[in-house]
Amino acid sequence: MVIPGEITEIVGRRSSGRTSALLACLAGVTRAGGIAALIDSEDALDVESAAHAGVELKRLLWVRCGRVRRQAALRAVDMLARCQGFAVVAWDVGDTPPRLSLALAFRLRLAARQGGAALLIVAPRRIAGAAATLAVEAERRGTRWEGAPPLPARLAGARLGLRVLRSRRGPPAGPESWELLA
């Protein structure tokens, strides 16, 4: 899902697994030695989850925009996408995504191409339109509990499914569903 110089969208409703997919991408990039940036519009990153997912925290630049205007997040994305050397610039727009005009979306893609970074947008719905090279939808296809519901002993995990909504470069490599551990 990490395509240098292009925009990838990971969309999904609450508890669909989109954040888990994002952390998996960040873990893969940072463990390979790359530098990643996360613009967190709602200040929602759980650092413990990121560490458990294998993200090299020292190679992650976390921009928390929770208490400032959303416009700041967009400006931060633009700045970081233009800065050469970042392998991934991820933008977690939260549950209330902003309106992104097509011109603005293409401007972001141009910035990503100039900087060479893969721009990941994580949102409840698609916002980049035709500027996105790849768009996948995350959905939770099941939840595993230890012990029988409705009184299980522990949340053991979930099954994450990924469905391609748009791909300008053919079907992406990788499994269509993952087993996530809690």
Add this chain to the structure above:
Amino acid sequence: MRVACVWVPHFAAAAALRAEPELRYRPVAIVEGVAPARTVVDATDEAWEAGVRPGMPEAEAAARCPGLIARAASGERDVAAREALLALALGTSPRVEDGGPGIVYVDLDGLGALHGDEPAIGERLARHTGRIGLPARLGIAGSRPAALSAARLGRRVSIVRPGEEAATLASAPLELLELAPELGAVLARWGVRTLGDLAELPRAGLVARLGEAGLAAQDLARGVDPGPFRPYASPPFYQEVQGLEWELVSLEQLAAVVRPLLDRLAARLDVAHVAADQLTLGLGLADGSRHERVVDLAYPMAEVGPMLALLRLDLEGHPPRAAIVHVALAARPVRVRAGQGGFWHVPEPAGRELAVVLARLTALVGSANLGSPALVDSHRPDAFALEPFALAPGADIERQAPPGASSRFLALRRLRPAWPATVDTCAGRPVAVSAGPVAGRVLACAGPWRVSGEWWREEAWARDEWDLALSEGTLCRLVLDHRARAWFLDGMYD
């Protein structure tokens, strides 16, 4: 021992021209005192040729030289120029001595292998003085007085061969020594016109008539070193100042003043082969107070553009509260080792570019919201630290995941702050939850996980955590806070 002397004629005037290069080739006088009783303390060559002399009232100087430009004397400006000259010399030799305003002695022993022969070293020093805006003359001889006299002979680079000091300097006029006026007048009455005349006077008679001053003058004429070489140690920072005759009221105006200061600092850093890793901007304000900002550079640099951008970004976040009447800018120099990335290293952001981007982001979201996350050694829920982002050494191999880590991990999205929740319970277990846009019946519920800690502090926590699956499809973490006696939605699994 071979010594080079770097001598800047009319040093106070040269320091003023360095601060205002647009005045070059124009008659400028440096004056001190209170108007209208100001007197000239120094002047440029152009003013000197028109008859302006030190000690002359400003009004008389203006009458002798129409178009004369007067600038107030500034000790800070002279000190900055003096340190620039010394730093320049340190870029060529590790042993230099401060000989006074506009005079620097450079020990040349052992420099041949590095910089070539003496003419090459002299040319190098003369070229560097031009780059920092202080055109100087060079003299090279076997002693400091001889080197200074050679520099004052008038050529750009004057070299006195070893053992030929007396013969070369014998015909030089006595004015080269810049003796005290009374002593010079006595020697002139005796008919002493050249250094050779003074050098040949009998010492016993000289000390009987003129005392220690006479002997010191003769030692200078003979080129005898007055004492041991006193090496100069560079200060921990370079500083440039700009006194203002008007008040600055906007950051745009301030940037126009700071840029020349940065130009001068960058030139000093360049000739000393160092870079700055910290800038300190001190602003004197019209209300008498002082506004100081320290800007740490994430990457040592000597380029004016990025440094100016970082200063502007910092000042936009912390502007001065009154008009500015004085500007001082200091840079902390550090040695920069040349580095080269490995062939297999993953590309990383360029240090200079990253520093500017981080500064812009800091101005945008605040320093408390920017950095690398780090885990802290605590059982407190959502405990983390935010450390300054710095590029770690490049990695060229796939790193091993830490024990227990899996990229297929069901992540939690934190709600900061946690959402207050309305919860229906049955036998102590939640059966229905409503918190903001999240509301539904509980389909499955694991818990409670009771956590508490630091009961001896005010920031103690004690709460029960539940993992819930709601009927509207959300997997979430619900918390019963025992201290607040309330339910909260702490996060959502996603």
